[in-house]
Amino acid sequence: MSKVRRYEVTAAGDFASVLSVLTDHLGLRLLSLDEGERSWLDTPTGTLERAKTTLEFRLPSGDGTPSLTWAAEGRVLVYDPCVSSTPPVKASDLPASAAFARLVTLVDGGELVAGPTVNSQVAVLACLDDEEKTTARVIFDRSETIDGVTLPMMLEVLPLRGYEDEASSLEKKLKRSVALSASATPMKELALQGRSSGRASGGGKDVAALVPTMSAARAWRVVFQTLTDSMTQSFSGVLSGNDPEDLHAFRVAVRRIRTILQDGDDVVDPESRDRFRHEYRWLGDVTTPTRDADVHLIEFPELAATLPPSRREELASFNEVLLRHRADCHAAMTIELRSMRRAEFGTAWLSFLADDDAWTGCGDLADEPVLRIVLRRVEKANRQLVKNGRKISKKSPAIALHELRKEGKRLRYLLECFAPLFDEKALATILRPLRDVQDVLGEFQDTEVQANALLELAGELEGADDHSALMAIGGVIEQLGVRGADARASFSKTFGRFDDRKVQRAFDQLEPRKKKR
Incomplete structure (x- = not known):
């Protein structure tokens, strides 16, 4: 029997990106992709172990159908789909088949108890030769304990008998394409360790806490890791497209990473900073149309409700246009997110975060205390926002308000991403009016974008000569114009609450006061 080769994927976190490298770059054939709960069973005395x-x-x-798998050294001895959705608790509960007879004999009438349980994504892939014969199987596993402790992603290579050389060649290709570290620990043992550590720490991920004396480079890295975790958690939902909130959460993390990269000069390695700023901008661009389409669908019923009942009924056909448009946008976005560019970028980003050398001596300010650096960046961002906000008048072009919104986002993201460093009272004093400014600017820009998009999509109804629907859409667009005008009219008063002496004084109070002994 050929030995199983087991590796930890050291750039852990992004299952989809690594899977794309395995299928698109290395040409492995995906045989199955399962997601669900897994439990390992044994007798109380550890007979199977x-x-x-x-x-x-x-x-x-x-x-899906529940299943039971008996394996040795990663190789399946017996597999059986189960009818019951609960695991067997004694030998007599095992499938009554010749294949499981050996297992029944081994257990010898004893009880079966559940060991560690995890939630997993497991991909099984095949490496094929020129004759389409399988030379090795690859199992790619991402799991976390029920307590929420994320376990290392694992990759196993199982050579078929007589194909050891081909499997060795595959391993070399894997190591060149994916960051791997040899491991002797199977997922079951990792799950046991993770369960213990989760109980000891109260569960959750082991993310370093931000403290004012931490070096700037280390703090930037911690923030990036936290935001990357957020992206990873929502990524499968983004691809499925079932819940618009998944894409929204994904895009918020993308925008925040872009902001922290932008303000990472002299802290983050400049070459890496430039590359990833470019890639994250691309990632934001390819997800924008789908998010806009989601907003159209979410807000359209409320907009339609402002029309007379007879006009609302005329919009039924346009709702179908919105649904088709959203489906088209999501399909195009999914192609980009499954592309080689996305896969290589995702793997490179995770490798960058995992590489200690990339965060050593990476900038003139990298070793400075993070609080000192962040306060300077916050002060600069606030100064720019106040200066340009005071210039806005009734005659200012729309683009001036759109640019001001970006400046406000930059300040807000700096404050929120590094929030643990600041005095809580001062931070709250700043964030409340800042968010109000963001809401007003967001309403102004979003209504403009939405009105233009609806006007363009309305053209798809013209072929059907649906004049009544076009008239109703005109009423909706008119309502968007009213909302946008109201938002713009309220800007001056809303911005004044942010550009207030008390709020601006709070910026000088962000540094936590030292506690008296």
Whole structure:
């Protein structure tokens, strides 16, 4: 029997990106991709562990069929789909088949107890030769404990008998394309360790806390890791497109990373900073049309409700246009997110975050205390926002307000991403009016964008000569214009509350006061 080669994916976190590298770049064929809950079973005395075998019960998400797998050294001895959605608790509960007879004998009538349980994404892939024969199987596994402790992503290479040389060649290609570290620890043991650490720490991820004396480079890295985790958690939902909030959360993390990269001069390695700023801008661009389409669908019923009842009924056909448009945008976005560019960029970003050398001596200010650096960046961003905000008048072009919104986002993201460093009272004093300014500017820009988009999409109804629907859409666009005008009219008063002496004084109070002994 050929030995299983096991590796930890050291650039852990982005399952989709690594999977794309395996399929698109290395040409592995995806045989199955399962998501759900997994539990390892054994007798109370550890009979199966002593026999160097594992019994795994899987309960898939959605409508999948539960299954039971008995394996040795990563190789499946017996697999059986189960009818029951609960794991067997004694030998007599095991499938009554010749294949499981050996396992029944091994357990010898004893009880079966559940060991560690994890939520997993597991991909099984095949490496094929020129004759389309399988030479090796690759199992790619991302799991986290029920307590929420994320485990290292694992990759196993299982050579088929007689194809050891081909498997070795595959391993070399894998190591060149994915950051790997040899591991002797199977996922079951990692799950046991993760469960213990989760109980000891109260669960959750082991993310370093931001403290004022931390070096700027380390703090920037911590913030990036936290935001990357947020992107990873929502990524599968972005691809499925079932919940608009997944894409919204994903895009917020992308925008925040872009902002922290922008303000990472002399802290982050300049070459990496320039590259990733470019890539994250691209990632924001390719997800924008779908987010805009989501907003159209979410807000359209409320907008339609402002029309007379007879006019609302005339908009039914246009709702179908919005649904088709959203589906088209999502399909185009999914192609980009599954592209080689996205996969390589995602892997490079995770490798960058995992590479200690990339964060050593990476800038003139990298070793400075983070609070000192962040306060300077906040002061600069606030000064620019106040200066340009005071210039806005009734005659200012719309682009001036759009640019001011970007400046406000920059300040807000700096404050929120590094929030643990600041005095809580001073931070709250600043954020409340700053968010109000953002809301007003956002309403002004969003209504303008939405009105233009609806006007363009309305053209798809013209072929059907649907004049009544076009008239109703005109009423909706008119309502958007009213909302936009109201937002612009309220800007001066709203900005004045931010450009207030008390709020501006709070910027000087962001540094936490030292506690008296």
